[in-house]
Amino acid sequence: MRWAAxxxxxxxxxxxxxxxxxxxxxxxxxEKALSLLNGRPSTVEAAGRTDGGVHARGQVVSFDxxxxxxxxxLRQALEGNLPQTLRVLRTVPVxxxxxxxxxxxxxxxxxxxxxxxxxxxxLSPFVWHNRRWRCPRTRERLRExxxxxxxxxxxxxxxxxxxxxxxxxxxxHVVSLASRGPLVRxxxxxxxxxxxxxxxxxxxxxxxxxxxxxxxWLASLLQGRPREEAGxxxxxxxxxxxxxxxxxSIWR
Amino acid sequence: MRWAAxxxxxxxxxxxxxxxxxxxxxxxxxEKALSLLNGRPSTVEAAGRTDGGVHARGQVVSFDxxxxxxxxxLRQALEGNLPQTLRVLRTVPVxxxxxxxxxxxxxxxxxxxxxxxxxxxxLSPFVWHNRRWRCPRTRERLRExxxxxxxxxxxxxxxxxxxxxxxxxxxxHVVSLASRGPLVRxxxxxxxxxxxxxxxxxxxxxxxxxxxxxxxWLASLLQGRPREEAGxxxxxxxxxxxxxxxxxSIWR
Numbered sequence: 177m178r179w180a181a182x183x184x185x186x187x188x189x190x191x192x193x194x195x196x197x198x199x200x201x202x203x204x205x206x207e208k209a210l211s212l213l214n215g216r217p218s219t220v221e222a223a224g225r226t227d228g229g230v231h232a233r234g235q236v237v238s239f240d241x242x243x244x245x246x247x248x249x250l251r252q253a254l255e256g257n258l259p260q261t262l263r264v265l266r267t268v269p270v271x272x273x274x275x276x277x278x279x280x281x282x283x284x285x286x287x288x289x290x291x292x293x294x295x296x297x298x299l300s301p302f303v304w305h306n307r308r309w310r311c312p313r314t315r316e317r318l319r320e321x322x323x324x325x326x327x328x329x330x331x332x333x334x335x336x337x338x339x340x341x342x343x344x345x346x347x348x349h350v351v352s353l354a355s356r357g358p359l360v361r362x363x364x365x366x367x368x369x370x371x372x373x374x375x376x377x378x379x380x381x382x383x384x385x386x387x388x389x390x391x392x393w394l395a396s397l398l399q400g401r402p403r404e405e406a407g408x409x410x411x412x413x414x415x416x417x418x419x420x421x422x423x424x425s426i427w428r
Numbered sequence: 429m430r431w432a433a434x435x436x437x438x439x440x441x442x443x444x445x446x447x448x449x450x451x452x453x454x455x456x457x458x459e460k461a462l463s464l465l466n467g468r469p470s471t472v473e474a475a476g477r478t479d480g481g482v483h484a485r486g487q488v489v490s491f492d493x494x495x496x497x498x499x500x501x502l503r504q505a506l507e508g509n510l511p512q513t514l515r516v517l518r519t520v521p522v523x524x525x526x527x528x529x530x531x532x533x534x535x536x537x538x539x540x541x542x543x544x545x546x547x548x549x550x551l552s553p554f555v556w557h558n559r560r561w562r563c564p565r566t567r568e569r570l571r572e573x574x575x576x577x578x579x580x581x582x583x584x585x586x587x588x589x590x591x592x593x594x595x596x597x598x599x600x601h602v603v604s605l606a607s608r609g610p611l612v613r614x615x616x617x618x619x620x621x622x623x624x625x626x627x628x629x630x631x632x633x634x635x636x637x638x639x640x641x642x643x644x645w646l647a648s649l650l651q652g653r654p655r656e657e658a659g660x661x662x663x664x665x666x667x668x669x670x671x672x673x674x675x676x677s678i679w680r
Contacts, residue, residue, distance in 0.1 A: 297441075
């Protein structure tokens with residue numbers, strides 16, 4: 177029986193999502209819990225792979241169970257086998273051909289900045305403490321950049337060296353910047369992403385915040401320039417895999 | 429030169445606020461940092477003492493420095509001597525007779541509940557995961573209790589056994605319950621509090637959420653009943669010392 181589940185995890189608790197011999201990953205941890213339930217080795221697929229240190233709020237996974245379950249019982253049973261750092265928010269039965277990765281029509285990431293002089297210790301594991309994004313004029317310039325990023329471009333400059341596929345064109349549906357007091361939130365929604373793409377976008381925007389680059393430089397990067405010309409990869413801890421969208425929705 | 433500072437700390441990093449030989453406390457940690465700056469043993473006073481596990485967002489402290497400082501330099505210098513679990517949000521010079529504890533005209537605590545089936549691991553150190561507070565009808569009943577708690581009462585039943593002063597009458601200015609999705613927030617503002625008072629109030633309200641007590645029972649507790657008749661002490665991790673108020677405000 178095929179299922180989808182919405183899960184959340186602490187980025188700093190895992191060496192990324194993808195299963196890897198000898199390290200604790202989100203996928204490896206989930207598969208261990210699922211295998212206990214199924215009584216045999218079982219695999220799971222996620223809507224988006226996250227790097228080590230990247231948090232997930234609304235990651236979606238798909239997997240099979242050998243027997244029928246009441247959805248909320250399955251949720252509880254999985255959580256019972258999982259550490260506190262990885263939680264199962266909801267479970268829903270899906271059609272046998274559903275695949276969390278393939279069926280997702282969009283993925284949304286949110287990157288948080290804290291721009292105050294000092295950062296609450298309760299928030300610091302979840303934000304990039306960066307005062308450069310504080311100035312409203314800077315943020316206005318960055319908003320102009322967000323508009324440039326939207327649409328279809330060759331994002332080669334925004335992919336980790338060595339990981340770039342032949343076709344590095346991707347489409348971003350939404351790139352928006354909002355703030356509430358010292359907390360700044362960058363939201364990026366797209367069909368698919370290259371490795372480290374969001375973090376390299378953030379690092380490049382930060383170069384613009386520093387005054388090292390300008391919107392014209394960003395526009396030129398979007399024409400398939402090499403990785404070295406873009407900014408640094410921003411810290412993982414400010415990044416959340418926020419949600420994945422399915423059409424029609426898989427949630428009741 | 430006398431100063432006030434607003435500080436925030438992680439409850440789980442400290443065995444409470446108050447200095448205590450052989451354990452790591454908020455006060456002990458702050459005094460160590462301040463003593464390094466002053467080059468001699470220095471003390472600090474807080475608006476409210478917090479128990480082990482209780483978080484602080486807007487704790488206010490007062491202390492002296494031996495020399496003149498530019499306020500933001502002092503903030504940075506203190507933070508440089510402090511662990512990441514205790515941060516200094518702002519510093520302001522005050523008159524030499526200012527005392528964070530004595531001069532506070534109110535203290536405000538906020539208690540957070542998470543009422544969803546599962547709790548985001550990012551939030552779980554900061555909430556009491558308690559599904560009983562989810563039902564809107566239950567919360568309506570609890571709001572009625574909040575109104576009963578407001579005003580001046582004998583809170584003897586809401587003070588840790590053995591710690592109750594002769595005069596256990598206290599005044600609560602605001603007791604309010606709000607929710608946003610599965611997150612429920614109880615706000616309690618008063619001039620002064622007894623030991624564990626907020627947590628015993630929360631534990632007693634939880635008895636009402638369980639159906640074990642009703643508003644009439646709560647009203648009777650407010651007439652100086654013994655500790656045993658009130659509810660259990662709620663977990664520390666949902667509680668934040670939110671802010672302290674001064675008249676006139678000490679912040680520019």
